[in-house]
Amino acid sequence: MDVALKIWRFDPETGERALKHYNVEAPEWACLLDVLDIVKDQVDGTLGFRKSCRMMICGSCGMRMDGRAILACKERMKPIVERGHVPVISAMGNMPVLKDLVVDMTPFWTKIRRMKPWLDTGYEEIPEREFRHTQEEMNPIHKESLCIMCGCCVSECNSMESDPEFFGPAALAKGFRFVGDPRERAQVERLESYNDEHGIWDCTRCYFCNERCPKGVDPRDAIAKLGAESIKEGIDRDLGAKHAKWFVHSAKTTGWLRETELVPKTQGVVSAIKQTKFAISLAKHGKVPPPVPPHVADRVQEARGLHELVHSQGRAGAAGIVQGEKALSRIEHPSDGDGA
Amino acid sequence: MTTSSRPALAFDAFRKADQIASLLVEAQHDVLIVGAGLAGMRAAIEAHDAGADVALISKIHPVRSHSGAAEGGINAALGNASEDDPEKHAYDTVKGSDYLGDQDAIEVLCEEAPADVYQLEHWGAVFSRTEDGRIAQRPFGAAGEPRTAYAADITGHVLVHVLYEQIMKRDLQVYEEFFAWQLVENEGRCQAVISWDLVNGGLKTIGAKTVIIATGGAGRLYQGTTNAYACTGDGMTMALRLGVPLKDMEMMQFHPTTLSPTGVLITEGCRGEGAYLLNAEGERFLKRYAPNAMELASRDVISRAEQTEIDEGRGIDGNVLLDLRHLGAERIIERLHGTRELSMVFAGVDPIHDPIPVRPGAHYHMGGVETDLWGKTSLEGLYAAGEVACVSVHGANRLGGNALMETITYGKRAGKAAAEWALSHTTVTVPESLQADAERELGTLLDRTAGERPHGIRDEMAQTMHENFGVFRREDRMKRQGEIVAGLRERYEGVVVDDKGQIFNNDLTQALELGFLLELAACMVEAGLARKESRGAHARPDDYPERDDKNFLKHTLVSWRDDGPELSWEPVRMTKWQPQERTY
Numbered sequence: 018m019d020v021a022l023k024i025w026r027f028d029p030e031t032g033e034r035a036l037k038h039y040n041v042e043a044p045e046w047a048c049l050l051d052v053l054d055i056v057k058d059q060v061d062g063t064l065g066f067r068k069s070c071r072m073m074i075c076g077s078c079g080m081r082m083d084g085r086a087i088l089a090c091k092e093r094m095k096p097i098v099e100r101g102h103v104p105v106i107s108a109m110g111n112m113p114v115l116k117d118l119v120v121d122m123t124p125f126w127t128k129i130r131r132m133k134p135w136l137d138t139g140y141e142e143i144p145e146r147e148f149r150h151t152q153e154e155m156n157p158i159h160k161e162s163l164c165i166m167c168g169c170c171v172s173e174c175n176s177m178e179s180d181p182e183f184f185g186p187a188a189l190a191k192g193f194r195f196v197g198d199p200r201e202r203a204q205v206e207r208l209e210s211y212n213d214e215h216g217i218w219d220c221t222r223c224y225f226c227n228e229r230c231p232k233g234v235d236p237r238d239a240i241a242k243l244g245a246e247s248i249k250e251g252i253d254r255d256l257g258a259k260h261a262k263w264f265v266h267s268a269k270t271t272g273w274l275r276e277t278e279l280v281p282k283t284q285g286v287v288s289a290i291k292q293t294k295f296a297i298s299l300a301k302h303g304k305v306p307p308p309v310p311p312h313v314a315d316r317v318q319e320a321r322g323l324h325e326l327v328h329s330q331g332r333a334g335a336a337g338i339v340q341g342e343k344a345l346s347r348i349e350h351p352s353d354g355d356g357a
Numbered sequence: 358m359t360t361s362s363r364p365a366l367a368f369d370a371f372r373k374a375d376q377i378a379s380l381l382v383e384a385q386h387d388v389l390i391v392g393a394g395l396a397g398m399r400a401a402i403e404a405h406d407a408g409a410d411v412a413l414i415s416k417i418h419p420v421r422s423h424s425g426a427a428e429g430g431i432n433a434a435l436g437n438a439s440e441d442d443p444e445k446h447a448y449d450t451v452k453g454s455d456y457l458g459d460q461d462a463i464e465v466l467c468e469e470a471p472a473d474v475y476q477l478e479h480w481g482a483v484f485s486r487t488e489d490g491r492i493a494q495r496p497f498g499a500a501g502e503p504r505t506a507y508a509a510d511i512t513g514h515v516l517v518h519v520l521y522e523q524i525m526k527r528d529l530q531v532y533e534e535f536f537a538w539q540l541v542e543n544e545g546r547c548q549a550v551i552s553w554d555l556v557n558g559g560l561k562t563i564g565a566k567t568v569i570i571a572t573g574g575a576g577r578l579y580q581g582t583t584n585a586y587a588c589t590g591d592g593m594t595m596a597l598r599l600g601v602p603l604k605d606m607e608m609m610q611f612h613p614t615t616l617s618p619t620g621v622l623i624t625e626g627c628r629g630e631g632a633y634l635l636n637a638e639g640e641r642f643l644k645r646y647a648p649n650a651m652e653l654a655s656r657d658v659i660s661r662a663e664q665t666e667i668d669e670g671r672g673i674d675g676n677v678l679l680d681l682r683h684l685g686a687e688r689i690i691e692r693l694h695g696t697r698e699l700s701m702v703f704a705g706v707d708p709i710h711d712p713i714p715v716r717p718g719a720h721y722h723m724g725g726v727e728t729d730l731w732g733k734t735s736l737e738g739l740y741a742a743g744e745v746a747c748v749s750v751h752g753a754n755r756l757g758g759n760a761l762m763e764t765i766t767y768g769k770r771a772g773k774a775a776a777e778w779a780l781s782h783t784t785v786t787v788p789e790s791l792q793a794d795a796e797r798e799l800g801t802l803l804d805r806t807a808g809e810r811p812h813g814i815r816d817e818m819a820q821t822m823h824e825n826f827g828v829f830r831r832e833d834r835m836k837r838q839g840e841i842v843a844g845l846r847e848r849y850e851g852v853v854v855d856d857k858g859q860i861f862n863n864d865l866t867q868a869l870e871l872g873f874l875l876e877l878a879a880c881m882v883e884a885g886l887a888r889k890e891s892r893g894a895h896a897r898p899d900d901y902p903e904r905d906d907k908n909f910l911k912h913t914l915v916s917w918r919d920d921g922p923e924l925s926w927e928p929v930r931m932t933k934w935q936p937q938e939r940t941y
Binding site: 057070158198 | 417418420421422423425426472475476478479480481483484485486488489490491492508511513514515518519522523525526556585586587618619621622695698699702703810812854855856858859860861862863864
């Protein structure tokens with residue numbers, strides 16, 4: 018098949034950046050990586066990109082196609098060719114470009130290291146046999162251990178775009194891989210550290226990382242689990258944690274988010290008073306209900322049911338079903354399972 | 358100290374280096390390890406823990422290593438799924454090797470394997486679990502017991518990441534994206550490695566009291582291979598060029614289940630979980646080849662059976678079918694989710710509903726750099742471990758699950774031995790002339806502006822190796838392949854590299870990789886012609902269909918003399934198992 022694509026080239030030796038158009042003949046089964054190889058072999062040997070396993074496990078070939086982070090070895094070209102589309106290939110975002118499609122991943126690995134990414138069992142001498150843990154106990158870190166460190170989530174991270182110091186989805190998912198491990202003995206120290214500035218509460222919950230992760234790691238879910246574990250351990254010094262706590266409390270007791278109370282509960286009374294004018298303005302426009310008397314939703318039981326469900330799951334909830342939609346669907350279909 | 362020596366590059370700010378910048382001995386270490394897959398990282402950890410100053414050189418980041426693509430598992434007689442012991446493991450391995458494996462090396466592996474696996478678990482490896490919470494073990498080909506410990510079907514991935522975690526914990530120096538090109542011998546010792554720095558450009562020489570090569574295999578010799586682009590036999594050829602012999606190079610394993618058309622690996626774990634192999638007629642054809650073990654016969658046996666079915670017209674577009682459907686969705690999703698993902702992405706087949714088209718593909722080099730039981734090669738100061746090495750644990754046919762175990766156990770042993778030697782010797786000297794020679798040689802390649810691009814040679818090599826040195830071998834074909842490789846080597850002398858730049862010039866390194874591969878191809882053909890029998894992966898159905906223990910119960914050794922391979926033989930080391938007829 019005849020494949021057309023455009024590639025954002027960057028020549029570090031001249032500083033020149035240009036969108037170049039390529040047309041090559043490729044086999045029907047070709048993925049983007051195969052096409053890049055053909056371009057490099059037959060058209061321009063200076064094209065720079067990383068590759069190795071070509072089977073979605075080494076994490077080398079993270080890049081962007083039409084502005085979306087992908088693994089080049091995972092993207093089949095045939096459907097793209099069939100719809101007559103000419104994709105634009107560029108380097109991943111949020112990392113400096115070294116050459117063409119090659120980014121400098123040093124900042125990425127610095128953040129991974131920041132997480133102290135190794136199991137801390139609390140002892141140095143290796144015992145004679147393995148730890149005994151059931152599959153159910155190990156399952157909470159299943160998704161996080163699928164991570165191949167390709168950088169796609171970091172490329173797409175909106176928080177990191179505004180705060181380059183943000184730990185980022187890959188590092189935090191790696192963090193949960195240890196916090197959620199039943200063999201780990203330094204959970205609390207880890208949670209303390211991950212609650213620092215630029216840590217878990219700086220995530221904007223845009224879910225781009227979940228959407229773009231080529232391996233189904235769902236880094237945002239890992240960040241949510243870190244938040245839940247932190248609050249459970251009483252680590253709630255961050256505004257984000259206070260916000261989340263009040264959010265849950267409000268939803269559980271009334272079935273609503275009581276925004277007028279959210280600000281004082283999260284930011285403190287002084288800060289809240291400073292925002293009184295803004296609050297009155299909101300109330301005038303009907304954006305927030307009056308604070309008194311507390312309004313309780315008709316179907317508050319549903320909200321409480323959700324809360325109960327998440328609580329009863331405990332660590333097992335960390336296996337992945339912590340998000341609202343999934344939990345809710347289980348409440349609505351009690352006959353399907355044990356959720357209700 | 359951080360692991361990366363790379364400067365913070367911005368779009369407009371970078372160092373314009375000289376054409377080939379070279380600094381005499383950038384750094385010096387006690388133990389320098391080339392290759393940062395499982396064997397290399399395991400060696401680094403052991404050498405560090407023994408007190409040595411350790412560094413790793415790797416042309417790709419450690420977690421990108423091809424060890425991570427291993428799927429099915431790692432063999433150790435833990436006895437978690439049945440009564441098992443290291444002796445049974447050793448016997449299965451000896452038999453599986455078609456009696457070409459060195460039995461002392463096999464016994465070491467099987468004895469040390471259980472403790473080494475427990476250590477991985479305590480370092481954090483996320484193994485799948487039995488009902489009572491122990492490490493789960495599944496049946497694998499040609500193993501008498503369910504012995505293969507696993508992490509679903511991403512065992513290699515899990516182990517690569519856990520070892521890299523331990524590398525980070527120890528804060529070991531890693532020269533990332535350094536393409537090792539030459540080993541430096543001086544005063545009869547290996548004392549340095551010359552590398553091309555991919556990120557910044559330039560040749561860099563790093564001195565060391567001992568060097569361990571752990572660069573993996575050379576599957577890229579073949580068109581249909583499970584191997585990554587990185588598997589280009591670098592360490593084998595670098596050692597060969599210093600006069601170190603390669604052992605059993607004719608023994609290239611063809612894995613029975615590689616995905617059509619790309620060659621991506623479909624794990625033996627599928628068959629371990631109970632999958633069937635079917636021909637075009639829907640027949641479980643293995644009943645005619647391995648009636649007892651069926652789909653769990655050894656890999657050489659199954660690959661030959663598949664190739665015979667395909668050659669005799671009972672294949673489907675050059676494939677047979679791997680049928681998982683009867684395992685059920687739940688088991689496939691829980692234990693073989695990676696396989697399902699690969700099948701869906703690369704073949705458009707969901708194994709829950711349809712069988713997967715598979716065929717034999719080049720997978721693993723049983724042969725490699727000859728070492729002793731501590732990874733030591735014939736050159737003082739040079740060690741080797743993992744697929745690049747040949748101890749020999751696998752002989753003429755490797756059992757599934759033994760490769761990962763070898764990387765760990767022999768990586769550990771090489772690391773320990775290299776550290777001990779390094780800590781009792783003090784000096785490292787690298788003559789400037791060696792570096793000047795390397796620069797001149799590279800300059801010749803980079804200065805060439807007209808000539809053939811390497812890919813034509815690469816593709817021709819890979820295609821002809823498949824045709825003439827594949828699952829079945831024939832005298833005339835092998836001879837023709839010898840001539841083809843000689844012709845390709847001649848053409849290679851005139852290849853041209855498009856990219857003349859310094860920053861991330863992998864056009865250059867890919868050309869150098871092709872040079873490595875071509876020399877190995879020549880060695881393989883030489884050894885293949887000399888072995889006039891059928892043993893393990895080396896099958897000669899037309900002229901020598903039987904194993905010949907009288908004349909060939911011995912290893913081939915190929916050395917490089919006067920720009921060509923030279924063959925010699927070495928006896929197999931036997932301990933307690935005499936050769937027997939091998940049926941499954």
